Structure formats: C-alpha cells, structure tokens
Amino acid sequence: MRYSQLFAHTNKSAKQQDSVNATLLTKAGFIYQTMAGVYTFLPLGLRVLNKIENIIRGEMDKLGSELLMTTLSPKENWQTTGRLDSVDVLMKAVPANDAAQARHNGEYIINPTHEDLITPIAQRFKPSYKDFPFAVYQIQTKFRNEPRAKSGLLRGREFRMKDLYSFHTSEADLKPFYEKVKESYKAIFNKLGLGKDTVVAVASGGDFTKEYSHEFQTICETGEDTIYIDEENNMVYNKEVAPADTSSMKEVKACEVGNLFPLGTRFPDAFDYKFVDAEGNRQPIYMASYGLGSSRVMGVLVEKFHDDKGIIWPETVAPFKVHLISIRVSGDKIYKTLQAHNIEVLYDDREDVSPGQKFGDADLIGIPWRVVVSAKTGEQIEVKHRTQEESHLTDFASFLKEL
C-alpha cells in the first residue's frame, strides 16, 4: 500500500498518554481515541488486529466451530443465570432520546461475555450424549461498564475478544480438553512473540465460578496484575489467591491476556440443559469458557516491544513486512516487484517529506524490514531490520532469501 493512500498517518506531536501503547499507537497512526477506553482501529491498526485474530482463529479452528453471537440479548437470559443484578460490568441499551422512547421503549443487555447466550443455543442443537463433547468460539466486540478505562488498549469499555465455550458430559471429560486449550493458548502466544514472557497463573473465578480459574499472564512492568512465581514448585499465582507466605516467591507485574474458567454445571443447570444418556436419563452438563483479548494483546505487544524511536512489531503481526522508502528517485519498480512476490509492503511515496522524517516514521511504525532506494543505492537496495542499528546494501534476490 502507498503511504499517501493510507488515510491516517503518523503524528509525532500527539501528546503523551497514560501508557506506552496508547502513546505509540496514537503517534504512529494505528488507533484513534473516540473516548476513554474506546478506540477506532485505523487502517494500520486494523491490519495488526486482523493478523492477531487470524493467528487465534487458526488455533481455535482445531478445537471447535466459529460462529458469531449477538451484542444485544434479552434480560431473561441474564435473569435465568442470576447475573442480571450481580455483574457490575453489565450495561444495557435503552432509547437515547424522547423521539426514540416514543418509537420503541425496549431495553436489551449489551453482552460483556456470552455464557448466558451460548448455553441455550447449545441446548437447541446438542441434546444427546452422542453430541458431546463439543466446542464453539467467536471473535467479537465486547463491552464493559468500566469505571477507570485506561492504559490504551489494556483496559477498555469496548474491546475485541475471542471466546471459546466447551461442553462435556463429565468433569473427567472436561479436564483433558481444558488442558488442550492451555496448549492451544501457548501456541498462540508463541506465534504472537509473547511465549517466553507469558505464564499460566492460578486465579479466582470472579463472576463465573467459585472454583479457581487460570490466567495467561504476560510479564510486563506496566501490567495491572500482580503475580507470584513459585519457581521451586513451578507454580504461579495471581495475588488475589496467592498463599499467605509469598516471601520465597518472585513478585512481578503482569497483564492478563487470556483466561480459562471451569464453570462446572452452573450455566447448563440454570437453563435446565441436561444431556440424555444412553439409557435415556437426563444428566448434568459440564462447561468451561476460555477468553483471549485480541485488542489487549495488541496493546501488550507494544508495551513489550518498543524502543525510544517507536514500535517493534513481531513479524507475525506487523501490518506489513517491508517498509519501502524512496529518496528522490522513484520506488515504483521495487514496490511492484515486492508486490509481485506477494510481500506485504508499505511504500512511503511522499514527495514533500524529508528523508529524515521518512526514516523517523518507519521507526515509529515498526515494520520489520526497512528498504531504501535512492540515487546512492543504484541497482541495489539498502536494507535494515527494525531490531538492528546498521543497514546494508544488497541486491533484491539476496533480500528475498533474507526474508
């Protein structure tokens, strides 16, 4: 894509915000803050979000089918599960003005999570023991009544999330699937470049379950959570459930990027959803839900991977693979050649901008490979990886191999 056709562009003078990810993603033209905790994904940001979500989708497709549930739901679903009055992040949609009120005075829940929705859907399609186990997931926008929306994409009122739900005829059947999801999450965070800094912590079940849950926590100085790492016993605890004596453990800040909730029979029971066993008897159904915040992951990636010049995207989620800069010569030929090789390229074709500004923007945006063509480079190209200090001259064929 040509930079001149990108719609949004960098804005180095944008003011510092309360977090590195909000500041850098705004300056580099990835996101636009509509209000606290609510961000528009500009073209560059949407490309990164799509790549993150496609990595997640690739792993989830091995576990279950993708569907797309609704944002609105009737209050009845939440009454049935007992969460209508108790969940303090719950919002509802009501008419916004007198004209709307006169037109139609309905009230609908705006879903922050979908256990209360997927359970009756599963009940509709999966009555028999022969149908079990099964799992479904979606990737969707979620909403929370958040008092302190802050830290850019780390804590939003509106955010993107993958949620997977699995249903089982027994706890014994649930357990191995639950472990399989953990392995799937590890594969996802490895692909996202967060594998080595992401740990699985024991945590409380919150609004979901009285049992312990599990959180994928990425160690990150600016994270909101405190976790304790017990290296001796190979255990990690969220502060809220850590054993009394944590003095022998390492205390670190972390950001929750995924969670796993063993829900027991709570939600199926609430809807009187039982399976019919081989003898024709109705039996309780065991359920678990598994969240992974795709927009939050985008924020965490920036918190982890940046320097004083800008963002440093992992190759798997970078908006483009190559950032092509032309200096006083046309880069059109190399641009077309890169495209012909199916290499995603952002081409800074601006003519009224100094080389220094183009280099600065490239560092800020954080695409892995910077390629420069100028009078100086002749038939060659000047190549630099975002993580390297020095550039080198090379010919196109060698660069292709390097990629």
Place this chain on the structure above:
Amino acid sequence: MRYSQLFAHTNKSAKQQDSVNATLLTKAGFIYQTMAGVYTFLPLGLRVLNKIENIIRGEMDKLGSELLMTTLSPKENWQTTGRLDSVDVLMKAVPANDAAQARHNGEYIINPTHEDLITPIAQRFKPSYKDFPFAVYQIQTKFRNEPRAKSGLLRGREFRMKDLYSFHTSEADLKPFYEKVKESYKAIFNKLGLGKDTVVAVASGGDFTKEYSHEFQTICETGEDTIYIDEENNMVYNKEVAPADTSSMKEVKACEVGNLFPLGTRFPDAFDYKFVDAEGNRQPIYMASYGLGSSRVMGVLVEKFHDDKGIIWPETVAPFKVHLISIRVSGDKIYKTLQAHNIEVLYDDREDVSPGQKFGDADLIGIPWRVVVSAKTGEQIEVKHRTQEESHLTDFASFLKEL
C-alpha cells in the same frame, strides 16, 4: 468440513416464521434467533456472511482504506451534529443494574451510523487540499431502536453493514466519485447474483440530508418498500418521492440493499472541519456516505433464491461449493480429494441418518453441487446441481472440469 462437527444442524420441524428467509435460514441451521431482530450467525451462516462481506470488501478496497470504528461514542459527537435528540433509532448504553450504576454511571451512544464519528477522525488527519479527495470504509455491526423488528434478516435491531464515507473539496469533485460508488455497487450486486433484479431508485434523504438520496432496491415480492419504475424515462422512484402521477409507471415491491447519501457540507460544517486551500484559506468540505447491509443481503438472497425444498445459494456466497453425501460407504477418500483440490466441501458423514434425510438436508441447505458416493456409484460419483432436477454419474476428473 464434516457435518458431524458443524455444531448446528438442520431442524425441519422449526416453526414457520414471518418471512421465508427467517424460516429457511433457521430450519437449515444458518441463524439462531436470540430475540426479535437479533440473530446469531451459526457456523454455516457466518461462512455466508463472510463471503458476502469479502465480495463487498474487494470492491471497496478500490475506493478507499478499511478501518474499524467504534460501537460506542460520546453524546458530544451527536450534540455537535444536532442528531442527539432527533434521530429516533438512536440507543444509548447505560449501567444495567444497581451494582453497575454504583461502579460507573456513564452513558454512551450506540452508533446506528458513523457520519458523526468519521468526520472528526478525518478532521484529525486530512487538513489540506492536498489530502483530498479521500474515502474510508468499515464493515461492522450496527444498532437501531427498531419498533417492529421483523422479516428475519431484512429488518433487525442489530445487523451487519458496510459503510463508506467520502470527502471532497467541491460538489463537482464529489459527483464523479458518487457515480463511481454506484458502479462499484452494481459490480457487488452482480457478484452476489442480485444484479439483474436490483435497480437504483431516487429517494428522500431521511435523517441525513434534505437532498435526494439514491437507493439500491432489489425487486422482491416480500420487500417492505414500494418503488415506481418509469421505463419510458429510465427512472426509478421510491414511493416517498415518486411524482404525483405514477399511473404510467410500474409499481413493484422491493428491498433496500444499499444507499448513497450526498450530505453536502452538513457534517464537516458541524465540526468546523474545513480544508485549507492553496492560498491558505479555509474552505467547506463536501461529504457523502454510502451504506450496504451485508446481513440484509443474506436475507434478500434467500427471499429471491429458494424453492419449496430449501435455499438455492448463488455459487459466490454459498457456504461450501460441494455437499458430499456418503450412503453406506465411506466418503472419506473423495472428501480428502476435494479438499486437496481446494474445493470447499461439506461432508455429510453421519451414519445414523437415512439417505432420504441427507438428500432433504442438502436441498434445504442449498449448496450448489451435491455429490453422492454409494455402493451404486462404484468408482464414479453422482453429481447434481441444486438448480437441476436430475443427477448424473461422472468421474472425478470430469466433475472438476464441470466446477
């Protein structure tokens, strides 16, 4: 994909609903009604929706950049444009219970359209005449305070939509782009199989503009709109703006699948968004918005393309290209061969279901090509197109050519 792993399945005994699309899409397992006008897209339905949206995306990418705006917005944006109190489809998000109210008592508009959002974003990035013209689009879930949500996917409280916005330095510059979008829409509806029955009608500007707008209307007996076709003068009018004497025109029912609003300077003016011309003077900006309802299109396709046995999907949007049915022999080999040829195939691998039920489900689901393997077919396959009455025996290589 194996039918047994599809999560949702057909349900022929599902009750008749108020429209053909709601009835057939529900019976065939494409959608699940969460409440009036609010539908979950089950795996088959999500596949169709994605195909429709990717066809739209392919054309839109020629006109502008894709971004993803927010569902929530601050009231201020709507106060600025004067639409906060006047738009009667407007809903707002408020805390859903006392606990939520105590936690955070905010109110946010739930966007039914995004002129009020995109204008300040454009203002942030596009100040100079050198930046014009430009266009951006998104594909996103929208919300309307709808009193009579009905007709399945034709009129929803929550629905999917593509919205494109273009900005110009003059009406003269806007006009050719506006015509270009019309051509783009024609290309989209052709690809969707709706081209020959879709006309461009003159309509009122509604909440958007005092000028006339244009609607893409698909002629459809069950459509909510009435349009008048003036064949002599090659004009089409929505009833609301039709000339007084319509007796010489053909009156038909139609369903609005797209619209184009020439908005003049209204929205940029409201935000005091002007461009700076070559002489340094601030000048008014002309804007237009262009909607296309992707989930409604899915409903219209079913209204148009079905018979008494079920849905007949156009090949471009069908959830799969081939519906493979095995009868008392394994279809695994042909299933894997089709996949190896990158042919999207739904494989009805169920063993506890009669051939008659499998054939009935195939007709109901409406995938273009039905392929049967059985003891009778031997090394050959039995092929039938959904639009044909008769099947024929053929070998795999010939079938590949037929595809």
